[in-house]
Amino acid sequence: MAPFPGSGLAKGLAVTLRTMTKKTVTAQYPDVQPELPPRTRGVIGLFEENCTVCMLCARECPDWCIYIDSHKETVPAATPGGRERSRNVLDRFAIDFSLCMYCGICIEVCPFDALFWSPEFEYAETDIRDLTHERDKLREWMWTVPEPPALDARAEEPKEVGAARKAADKLAAEQAAAQEAQPAEAPAAPGAPTAPGGPAAPSSPTTPGAPTAPGGPAAPSSPTTPGAPTAPGGPAAPSSPTTPGGPAAPDGPAAPGGTAPTDTPPEGGTA
């Protein structure tokens, strides 16, 4: 049976109308960044502090696109009479992403959690050799790795988290104890500074008061000794009559004080 004239046009218009009313799924990349699932396999990040250069990832990689160089270092014994140890030091860690097929085996087999998937995918290069990412580049990718999903509410706490929590609690308790101990010592500390100030004044006459004399309190104490007049600069002149006061001179022990007056008058004079 011959098709009705114009039926093809009607079908085409119907398809067009159906499509126009549907929600668009086209992402306007790069103007709009796509929302990728957190487990997207974009690029591999290396947390090299965790890497022990065990070479498992390089051996298990089906494409042989992981390159690792290292050397051994001798670690001295921690205790006298102990045994020296050797450890591997990472010299080079590179992944050739022009060969990588993003299977994730290297990440699965790493026993020390040194490799992670990052959802970053914008690392196209015009030169294929630039797709070999060295350790510095792999470390930069590490900072783009999303946080792992939260644990189930009833899940058992991971051992490392529990150990870290205990260590943090212990440290906090030690700091709190130290802070409580400080206030007890604090009163003694402020007393010390005052001791040299106030008490020092009375003591200054009997001892080399010169150093304490500069302190205001020294002046009142000085009246008992020849040092008194010396403290106030202006009155120093009137005090000089007292200094001649033979009694001061005989105070042999006050000799240091006697020297003090000689120093202080010039200051008073300048003042």
Ligand code: SF4
């Ligand atoms: S994802 Fe697979 S192919 Fe790529 S480096 Fe890891 S093991 Fe090799």
Ligand code: SF4
């Ligand atoms: S498997 Fe992990 S720890 Fe071992 S060499 Fe590879 S990244 Fe380093």
